[in-house]
Amino acid sequence: MSIVHIFLPVSLVIFLAIFSSAHHDHEKSTPSQMYHACQATRFPELCETSLTQLxxxxxxxxxxxxxxxxxxxSDHNLKTGQSMVKSVLDTSKGNLNRTNIATICLDILSYSSYRIKSAHYALTHGNIKDARAWMSAALGYQQNCWGALKYVNDTKLVVDTMLFLDSLVHHSSNALSMMVAYDNYGEDTTVWTPPKTERDGFYEKGSGGKLELRFNGGFPSNLKVDVTVCKNHRKCYKTVQEAVDAAPKNKKGRDQYVIKIRKGVYEETVRVPFEKKNVVFLGEGMGKTIITGALNVHQPGMNTYNSATVGVLGDGFMASGLTIRNxxxxDAHQAVAFRSDSDHSVIENCEFLGNQDTLYAQSLRQFYKNCRIQGNVDFIFGNSASVFQDCEILVGPRQTNPESSENNAVTAHGRTDPAQSTGLVFHNCVINGTEEYMRYYKKNPEVHKNYLGRPWKEYSRTIFINCKLEKIISPDGWMPWSGDVGxxxxxxxxxxxxxxxxDVSKRVPWSTQIPSQNVPTYSVQNFIQGDQWIPKSH
Known part of the structure; x- marks a missing residue:
């Protein structure tokens, strides 16, 4: 499936023309079709006002x-939001933290703009699942910008910008809610409802009723290598970043750019930018090809987002045979090994090593197969729609004193809106401790408690199906984030x-045992539409 390019849809041009000449007509009644559509959103009054006026x-x-x-x-308001954040940046010279956050905000709002236009295009061409995935990401980026500015809201301009971004988030939420209703109920707006979740007893319909969820696909074989990275040969790139920089921009379809990374330790920070699509990292095996870094939030001006050893934005990213570590x-707290915003990304036979926030699956659709992921606090997190198949999830030691108590959460999913088609799904994975951690655990298991996840955001969604949960998992299963939030x-x-x-007999009452008829909802095919873009195994 090809990735759409940025462009301005004709309907949007028409809309903006209408907007510029619109006048208020308070006597005009609201069309019933529009009224019912707005009732299916989380912010119906805002919806009606914006559509009626515009x-x-x-x-x-x-x-x-x-x-x-x-x-x-949403798209029109986003432009205003971008302008306001640019003003924050322009007035932040000398303030390192505010400058860094405003810079990140501008970047992720540009990604939001791209995804909104892509969602508009997909919707026009009948690709509702793509439209929902891309609008979910667009909304997430707006929310992330708002959340980042919260830490530097020491000027009136920042406060005003946050207030505007909050309204922008509501507009985008309304658009996404309508997409969900359209997908689930069809064209008749009178039967549309606001977005529901599994906690309301609503499971999206999945195709196929089989409980066999293992997906027969993943990293492709027989790839043609374009460039090589190595440590000790003249005819190759010496760093991974140099090879990425040489990749062409905006490759079409699934025409990959394969970077062979020979065994060795590469101490560098790697960034695959937004315009570098279908980049492939092909290593020589976990523990052999190693990309390593040590960025963390305790360093001046650093934040979780930028701490990643490897950060990927370009769609269609693939990787195999690598260790990526932080x-x-x-003691450094947030320190990311791998961050991905790559839609349609496939990661197989890779290892991710860290402590807190090891793997940041931030947005869009991602597939991890036969991977090893190690950390301790919230070490698989983000607001993506990701499926982990046949992976080994390992809790590592957080402190050297086995008598000290600690609570670790494997996951912290960040869904902020019930309409977002995001979640972390684990199929046939093993959740255990590393050998080193188990030595501490066995000496004093009462003070070492581990949980499957905790709600980073209000609508966090995480699912474990046919997984082997070792004894380190607490009988409660899941832990709160802060009080009863979420x-x-x-x-x-x-x-x-x-x-x-x-053993689910002592699970927290706010967790769920999924009815067997609803399990197919979380297959690779249904949850991330993987049968349409993950290469098939031969």
Whole structure:
């Protein structure tokens, strides 16, 4: 499937023309079609006001046109938000933290703009699942910018910008809610409802009723190598970043750019930028080809996002046969090894080593197969739609004193809106401790408690299916984040797990045992549409 390019849809041009000449007509009644569509959103009054004032949709407007207009409202407001953040940046000279955060905000708002336009295009061409995935990411980026500015809201301009971004998030949420209703209920807006989750008893319909979830696909074989990175030969790149920089921009379809990385330790920070699509890292094996760094939030001006040893933005990224690590240590707190915002990314036979926040699966659709992921605090986190198949998830030691108590969460999913099609799904994985950690655990298991996850955000969604949960997993299974935040809205699901940590008799009441008929919802095919873009195994 090809990745769409940035462009301005004709309907958006028309919309902006309408917007510029719109006048208020308070006597005009709201078309019933639009009214019902807005009732399916989380912020219906904002929805009605924006659509009534901006476009005067006629009574015979289709539901699809209403959604497109709502997307356009989001896109228009995003431009204003970008301008406000640019003003924050321009007035932050000499303030390192605010400068860094405003810079990141501008970057991720540009990604949001791209995904909004892509969602508009996909919706127009009948690709509703793509539209939902891309709008989910667009909304997530806006929310992330707002959340980042919260840490530097020491000027009126920042406060005003945050207030505007909050309204922008609501507009984008409304557009996404309509997409979900359209996908689930069809064109008749009178039967649309606001977004529901599994906690409401709502499971999206999945194709196929089989409980065999293992997906027969992954990293492709027989790839043609384009360039090589090595440590001790003249005819190769000496750093991974140099090889990435040489990759062409905006490659079409699934035409990969394969970078062979010979065995060795590469001490560098690697960034695969947004315009470098279909980049492939092909190593010579876990523990042999190693990319390593030690960036962490305790360093001046550093934040979680930028601490990644390897950060990927370009869609279609693939990797195999690598170790990616962050060696900052457990005392450094947030220190990411791998961060991905790559839609349609495939990671197989890779190892990710760190402590807190090891793997940042930030957004979009990702597939991890036969990987090893090690950390301790929230070490698989983000707001992506990711499936982990046949992976080894290992808790590593956080401190050297086996008598000291500690609570570790394997996951911290960051879904902020019930309409986002995101979540972390684990199929046939093993959750255990490293050999070193188990030595501490065995000496004093009462003070070492480990949980499958905790709600980083209000609508966190994490699922474990057919996994082996070893004894390190607490009988509670899941832990709160702060008080009762999110406990009424998160979805933490389990199905037919095994091992001593799988006993559900003492699970927290806000977790769920998934009904067998709903398990196919979380297949690779249904949850991330992987059958359309993950290479098939031969």
């Amino acid at each position: 476009s005067h949709l006629p009574p015979n407007t289709t539901s699809l046109q209403i959604i497109q207009s709502t997307i356009s409202v 060696t900052a240590g457990s 406990l009424k809205t998160v979805f933490y699901g389990e199905f037919r797990n095994s091992g001593p940590g799988s």
